[in-house]
Amino acid sequence: MILENNEEKRSTLWRTVLTVSSVIIIIVAAFFIIKLFTSNPLEGTWVSxxxxxxxxxxxxxxxxxxxMDAEGTEQDVTAEYFVDTKNKIFTIQTEAYGQAEGVLSGSYDYNVEQDTLTLTEREYGDQMVFVREE
Known part of the structure; x- marks a missing residue:
């Protein structure tokens, strides 16, 4: 057995094991807590x-x-976005990429419930509902 008849060495080894495992548990818990509160809740693929x-x-x-655009052809638009998680505001800017104003450009209040994202236009109150794609 480990350190058979030496109670002092077994006690020291046991305290070392407990200390190391406690530190590892605290580090893992801190990582998950930080990740939970600092991650982007909108990150992913969403389908209307x-x-x-x-x-x-x-x-x-x-x-x-x-x-789809007005003619029925598929169109890709790249945009820059900002997320204010405190006030739950999602801002999209397409002008920086040479795109015309429009195509979702503007500020939206967002709400994420399970796998559903609801964007509410801040000026007119129009809503768009998206579902997270797996």
């Missing part, structure tokens, strides 16, 4: 329930919107 348009939101401040 109405139009079938798809929004891919990355963690780098860029997003891609895929949908």
């Amino acid at each position: 329930e109405d139009s079938g348009a798809m929004i891919e939101i990355g963690d780098d401040g860029e997003m891609t919107m895929t949908g």
Whole structure:
């Protein structure tokens, strides 16, 4: 057995094992707590329930919107976005990428419930509902 008849060495070894395992548990818990409160809740791929348009939101401040234009052809639009998690405001800017004003450009109040994202236009109150794609 480990350190058979030496009670002092067994006690020291046991305290060392407990201390190391406690530190590891605290580090893992701190990592998950920090990740929970600092991550982007909108990150991922979202599909519109109405139009079938798809929004891919990355963690780098860029997003891609895929949908049908007026002529019925598929169009990809790249945009820059900002998320204010405290006030739950999602701001999209397409002008920086040479796109025309419009195509979701503006500020939205957002709400995420399970796998459903609801964007509410701040000025007019129009809502768009998206479902997270697996």
